[in-house]
Amino acid sequence: MIKHIPHIILAIVLMLVQVFLLDNIDLGSSISIWIRPMIFPIIVLLLPTEWSSIWVLITSYIVALTLDLLLGGSGLYVVTLLPLAIFRPALIYMTTNRSIDSSDQSQLLARIPLPQLMFYVALSLLLYHALFFIMEALSWANFFRTVATIVLSTIASLIISWPVVRIFTSKLIA
Amino acid sequence: MHRLLEFIKRIYVVLLFLLLEGIAIWQYATSTPYTEAKILSRTTAMGGYFSQKITNIDHFFSLSGENDLLTRRIAELEQTLEREREMLADYSEEAWKKRMQSEEEDELHYIYYPARVASMTISRMRNYIILDKGERDGIKKNMGVITPDKNLVGYIISCSDRYSVAMPVINTEFTMGGCLSMTNYTCSLRWNGSSPSHVDVIDISTYAQPEEGMPIEAWSERLPKGVIVGHIEKFEHNAAKTAYSARLRLAVDMSALDNVLIVENTHYGEIETLMDNIESQTSSSNNSL
Numbered sequence: 001m002i003k004h005i006p007h008i009i010l011a012i013v014l015m016l017v018q019v020f021l022l023d024n025i026d027l028g029s030s031i032s033i034w035i036r037p038m039i040f041p042i043i044v045l046l047l048p049t050e051w052s053s054i055w056v057l058i059t060s061y062i063v064a065l066t067l068d069l070l071l072g073g074s075g076l077y078v079v080t081l082l083p084l085a086i087f088r089p090a091l092i093y094m095t096t097n098r099s100i101d102s103s104d105q106s107q108l109l110a111r112i113p114l115p116q117l118m119f120y121v122a123l124s125l126l127l128y129h130a131l132f133f134i135m136e137a138l139s140w141a142n143f144f145r146t147v148a149t150i151v152l153s154t155i156a157s158l159i160i161s162w163p164v165v166r167i168f169t170s171k172l173i174a
Numbered sequence: 175m176h177r178l179l180e181f182i183k184r185i186y187v188v189l190l191f192l193l194l195e196g197i198a199i200w201q202y203a204t205s206t207p208y209t210e211a212k213i214l215s216r217t218t219a220m221g222g223y224f225s226q227k228i229t230n231i232d233h234f235f236s237l238s239g240e241n242d243l244l245t246r247r248i249a250e251l252e253q254t255l256e257r258e259r260e261m262l263a264d265y266s267e268e269a270w271k272k273r274m275q276s277e278e279e280d281e282l283h284y285i286y287y288p289a290r291v292a293s294m295t296i297s298r299m300r301n302y303i304i305l306d307k308g309e310r311d312g313i314k315k316n317m318g319v320i321t322p323d324k325n326l327v328g329y330i331i332s333c334s335d336r337y338s339v340a341m342p343v344i345n346t347e348f349t350m351g352g353c354l355s356m357t358n359y360t361c362s363l364r365w366n367g368s369s370p371s372h373v374d375v376i377d378i379s380t381y382a383q384p385e386e387g388m389p390i391e392a393w394s395e396r397l398p399k400g401v402i403v404g405h406i407e408k409f410e411h412n413a414a415k416t417a418y419s420a421r422l423r424l425a426v427d428m429s430a431l432d433n434v435l436i437v438e439n440t441h442y443g444e445i446e447t448l449m450d451n452i453e454s455q456t457s458s459s460n461n462s463l
Contacts, residue, residue, distance in 0.1 A: 053187045061194055074205030078198035086191045135202070138212035 004048075010168060011043045011063060019070045022160075034149055037156040039164070040067060041128045044085050045121060046168055049092070049108040053085075060085035080132045084124060091127075095120035110169045121165055122158050129154045242288070245433040248322040249286035252435065256284045256398065284398045287312060287436040289319075292337060296344060296370040296428050303328065303340040307436060313338045316446075318397040318437040325425035326350075326392045326403045327434055338436070343403065344370050344428055351393035352403055354382055360393055363403060363422075370428050373404065378418035384409045390422055395445050397437055 018040045027035065044060045051059075064081035067073060084091075093099050096116045098108060109117065129150045137146050182189070203213040260283055287307055294303040307313050319327040319340045328342035329350075341348055346367050352375060353360045359382035364374045378384055384406055392401040402425045409420035439445075 054190070057187060057191055057194075064198075073202075074209075075198040075201035079195060079202055082191055082195050082198070086188070138209060138216075 006168070007043075007047060010046065010164075011059075014040050014043050014164070015063065015066060015070075018067070023071060033145075034152050035156050036149065036153045037160050038125075038129065038132065038153065039157055039161040041081065041084055041125060041157075042121070042161045042164060044081060044088065045124050046109060046165065047088075053089070056085050056088060057082065076132070076135060080128060080135055083131060084128050087127075088124075091124050092120060095123055117165070117169065118162070121161070122154070125157050125161070126150070126154045129157065241433055242290075245288040245290075245322055245435065249288045249435055252286045253282060253284070256282055256286075283440060285312075285438040285440060287317075287438070289313075289338075289434050289436050291431050291434065294342070294428075294431065296342075299346045299367045301342055301345050301370075301428075302331075303342050303431070305330075305338045305340055305434065305436065306336070308336040308338050309333045310335050312438070313436055314438065316396055316442060318392075318394065318401070318439070320397065320401050320435050320437060321426050321431070322433055322435055324401050326397070326401050327426055327428075327431065329394075329396050330436065342428060343373055343424060343426075352390045353393040354378065354384060355389040355391050355402070357382060361390070361420075363390075363392075371424050372407070373422050373424060375406075375420040375422050376412070376417070378409070378420060380411075380415070380417060382418065384418055384420055389425075390420075395442060396439055398439075 018038065022037050022039065026032075040063065043063050044056070047056050047059060060081050061078060064078040067077040067081075068075060071077070089099070092108070096108075096112045096119075098112065109120075112120075133146050133150050133153070140146075199213070203209050289305040289307040289311075292304040292306045295301045303319070305313075305319070313330060313333050315330055315333060317330045319329055319342075321327060326343060328340045328345070328348065330338050331341045332339040343350075343363065344365050346365055348363070348365055350363050351360055352363050359379045361375045361378045364376060366374055375390060386406055386408065388406045390403045390406065391399065392403050404422040404424040407421045407423045409418050411417075412419050
């Protein structure tokens with residue numbers, strides 16, 4: 001339990017930042033429709049790789065359900081965050097060429113090279129944002145605007161979350 | 175039961191994911207009228223798409239049965255048509271009344287039996303087709319074999335109880351007469367063994383005016399009129415300029431043969447007996463000389 005305290009703290013902090021800061025920050029209406037950073041997927045991405053998939057799924061569900069309740073997502077956060085949890089092993093394998101099913105994979109994310117870690121985080125955020133904004137729009141009427149929102153928001157989320165990822169993975173090594 | 179539990183144990187994470195995702199989608203879909211309308215229309219469209227695909231697959235697997243049905247139906251229609259043709263050919267008040275009184279099958283000139291190709295060869299000099307109908311289905315030697323769209327395939331040369339063997343046009347021993355469509359100019363069909371899609375036609379009268387693309391019909395007591403052998407691809411005078419010879423593109427694609435009709439000429443036995451009598455008379459008169 002004690003060794004999971006950093007993850008619990010990270011989850012609480014990121015959710016609070018998302019709910020009280022990022023979702024309330026006023027960048028002006030012209031910017032807000034293009035850039036909507038979401039950093040809470042990092043909670044799922046940084047969950048211990050040695051955890052079994054059922055625990056990753058349950059943790060993701062709790063995080064998403066909390067966000068749905070706090071942000072009035074009506075299930076949108078669960079719909080979009082659970083696929084990230086279920087496809088996380090595939091994403092890790094795709095971006096780092098390492099399987100989390102093999103034996104000694106504890107603290108895998110802390111041991112992979114930085115470019116691969118960044119690729120993993122960036123790709124996962126892109127997929128999450130794509131799923132989120134497509135599910136939110138439910139229409140291809142403003143296709144290019146949706147694509148622009150996905151790309152810009154992913155970049156913004158990556159910029160905000162990268163220091164968190166770095167600090168967290170460094171702490172894990174330590 | 176044990177295997178089922180093992181299987182569920184192996185995929186329970188995916189099942190849980192699908193369950194939670196399903197509940198969340200339903201919750202999201204019913205949250206506002208906009209999402210309800212959008213997701214409902216999408217799921218309806220997807221349901222329709224998959225339903226269409228399943229129907230198509232189902233239809234594909236039923237095609238074989240439908241083909242059999244159609245072939246049987248064609249055989250029945252050909253028989254009806256034959257009956258009508260015969261009635262029109264020798265129309266008279268008396269004959270008409272007689273035929274209306276009895277329309278038994280044995281009075282028909284041609285009887286059609288649907289069959290399917292069990293196996294066949296097309297790459298040899300002597301090719302044969304094995305059909306899935308035999309003596310117990312009423313098949314006899316010397317019956318003609320055609321496709322449902324009335325193209326010549328060959329004729330039966332041997333029968334067993336369940337199967338029959340047909341000699342197709344693409345057999346070097348195949349012999350049959352032909353005639354230029356819509357004319358009375360006859361000719362002979364031969365296969366030289368070179369191409370399974372072409373046969374040679376010889377002895378076309380010089381009075382005939384063959385043209386490229388002109389159809390050649392089979393001219394045989396085994397078959398009814400109007401059975402197409404193929405179409406003239408090229409023609410030329412023979413060396414002595416006494417007749418035309420032509421290269422014919424076969425109307426039937428031998429490599430894709432499946433459903434066929436076996437045709438029985440009910441008068442064939444009578445014709446054969448007659449021909450045998452003539453031959454025996456000729457040979458006995460030759461011997462006496």
